[in-house]
Amino acid sequence: MSKPELLTTETADRLIKFPTWLQQKQLLAQERLSHASMPQRAFELWRYADVKRLSTLDKQLAEKASKASVVSSEKKSCTVVLTEQGHEIIGELPLGVEIRHISLLPEALFTDMPETQDRVLNLVNLAYLRNGLWIHIDSKQAVDLTIRYSQNVPHFMHMRHFIQLNKSSVLNLTEEFEENCRINLVTDVILGKKSHLKKTRQCQIGATAAVVSYTQSTLRKNTLMECMNHHSDGVFQHHIHDVSLCKRGAEFRSGSINRGRTDTNLSDVVIVDHEVGNCRCEVVHRSLADGKSQIFNNAKAIVRAGADGSEVSQDLKNILLSNDARISSKPELEVSADEVVAAHGSTIGALDEKSLFYLQSRGIASDDARQILMESFVEEAKIC
Structure with a gap:
């Protein structure tokens, strides 16, 4: 190309x-x-x-004056x-x-x-x-x-x-x-x-x-x-994070909220290498795709031989908000040690219809109910 x-x-x-x-x-x-x-x-x-x-x-x-998309209120x-x-x-x-x-x-x-x-x-x-x-x-x-x-x-x-x-x-x-x-x-x-x-x-x-x-x-x-x-x-986002846990007691925690509203192409990749034992990593992704957006989530943990006592957690959950949106989600474990605690999971679905109905039955408008469910969903990824 x-x-x-x-x-x-x-x-x-x-x-x-x-x-x-x-x-x-x-x-x-x-x-x-x-x-x-x-x-x-x-x-x-x-x-x-x-x-x-x-x-x-x-x-x-753009000719208009640029501004930061989000500015923290904290001094x-x-x-x-x-x-x-x-x-x-x-x-x-x-x-x-x-x-x-x-x-x-x-x-x-x-x-x-x-x-x-x-x-x-x-x-x-x-x-x-x-x-x-x-x-x-x-x-x-x-x-x-x-x-x-x-x-x-x-x-x-x-x-x-x-x-x-x-x-x-x-x-x-x-x-x-x-x-x-x-x-x-x-x-x-x-x-x-x-x-x-x-x-x-x-x-x-x-x-x-x-x-x-x-x-x-x-x-x-x-x-x-x-x-x-x-x-x-954005029209294109691609993020790769390579992490090396090279000494005992190291801990890595990562949370991502990925959102595509129109025609975004977004990739979010986290690879954690447990070079030694008694280290911990946690990766939590929450993604929402609307319009024609495409989102890719990848969390990979490598636990090397001898890295006993390692702990790995991967939790990737995704919601499709339109028929044209696409999400691909791939948690990976590559474990070469025996004494390891490792868990990973990935789901792709839509907003829960029963929850939407419940909120609307309590007098909450449809759009507001959807917003409440989406905000509740992404809150799970806020690790810090």
């Missing part, structure tokens, strides 16, 4: 000079891209993703606004946190992301990388931080973050995507011993917007990572 718009919209000049070693990596990535095949439905993690949509996106941004310690040209810190930088441009990341900390067929857009991200953050949290510090992605160019923005939490630190991170954004985002997360990351993503975007994201998280001894994702609408 032809290469999507994602590869060909590099027009902006770089305002911040990248170090020589990173520029060399980008040149090599661009060379590898010339021989790489783009994601297609033959690839496992892209089976239900309509990648051609990336080639047909409007090149013009945050610090907000970072990201555009392709750089970042702006609003408010006082909290004690114990350093936020720098990704170009200042030492080469020794730079991780080469997987570039397999299912993850080839990581290569695209490196080749056209323009902006991103290096976030470092000191030991025993607690920080509230909001990252807001602001679109100021008519093409895709390629961004990368490196987030590092030292021992016993806590980060409450909120990501907000503006309505008209078009972003390819790669994030590398390293959690130090006994640290805690609570990450909330508000990716509720407009009809012509698109977000592609890849997150790689490494959890060490007695760490906790909680992710709460709100994915809604």
Whole structure:
């Protein structure tokens, strides 16, 4: 297939000079891209993703003033606004946190992301990388931080973050995507011993917007990572999260609310690798598809040989709201250890007619009754 718009919209000049070693990596990535095949439905993690949509996106941004789709009412310690040209810190930088441009990341900390067929857009991200953050949290510090992605160019923005939490630190991170954004985002997360990351993503975007994201998280001894994702609408969304539980006592919890109202194509993939025993993961997805939307949920847990004492829970539930909507749901367990507690389940159905009738019999209008049932349904995915 032809290469999507994602590869060909590099027009902006770089305002911040990248170090020589990173520029060399980008040149090599661009060379590898010339021989790489783009994601297609033959690839496992892209089976239900309509990648051609990336080639047909409007090149013009909406003329109306953009605004964040959801803005938290809670006062945050610090907000970072990201555009392709750089970042702006609003408010006082909290004690114990350093936020720098990704170009200042030492080469020794730079991780080469997987570039397999299912993850080839990581290569695209490196080749056209323009902006991103290096976030470092000191030991025993607690920080509230909001990252807001602001679109100021008519093409895709390629961004990368490196987030590092030292021992016993806590980060409450909120990501907000503006309505008209078009972003390819790669994030590398390293959690130090006994640290805690609570990450909330508000990716509720407009009809012509698109977000592609890849997150790689490494959890060490007695760490906790909680992710709460709100994915809604847009012409195309594709999210992959690779999680490594590499030290005992690590725990990963992820909740996703996926919503398509008209013609959304949305994929939400979470893969958790239990490298050692006595670790725990929980993945809860709730998806609602209306109109001609297509949603794909995939939760996979790998429990390696010797990783006894692991606990795995996967709960994927989906509701179709129209005859033309489509949902595919795939929980997976790959267990090579003996003493493991593992449970997974997936359902696809419609709103319960008996519950609708009950609410209407109590004087609640039909539309209100449907809304109550949908809100009750997605509440189950709110893990934090």
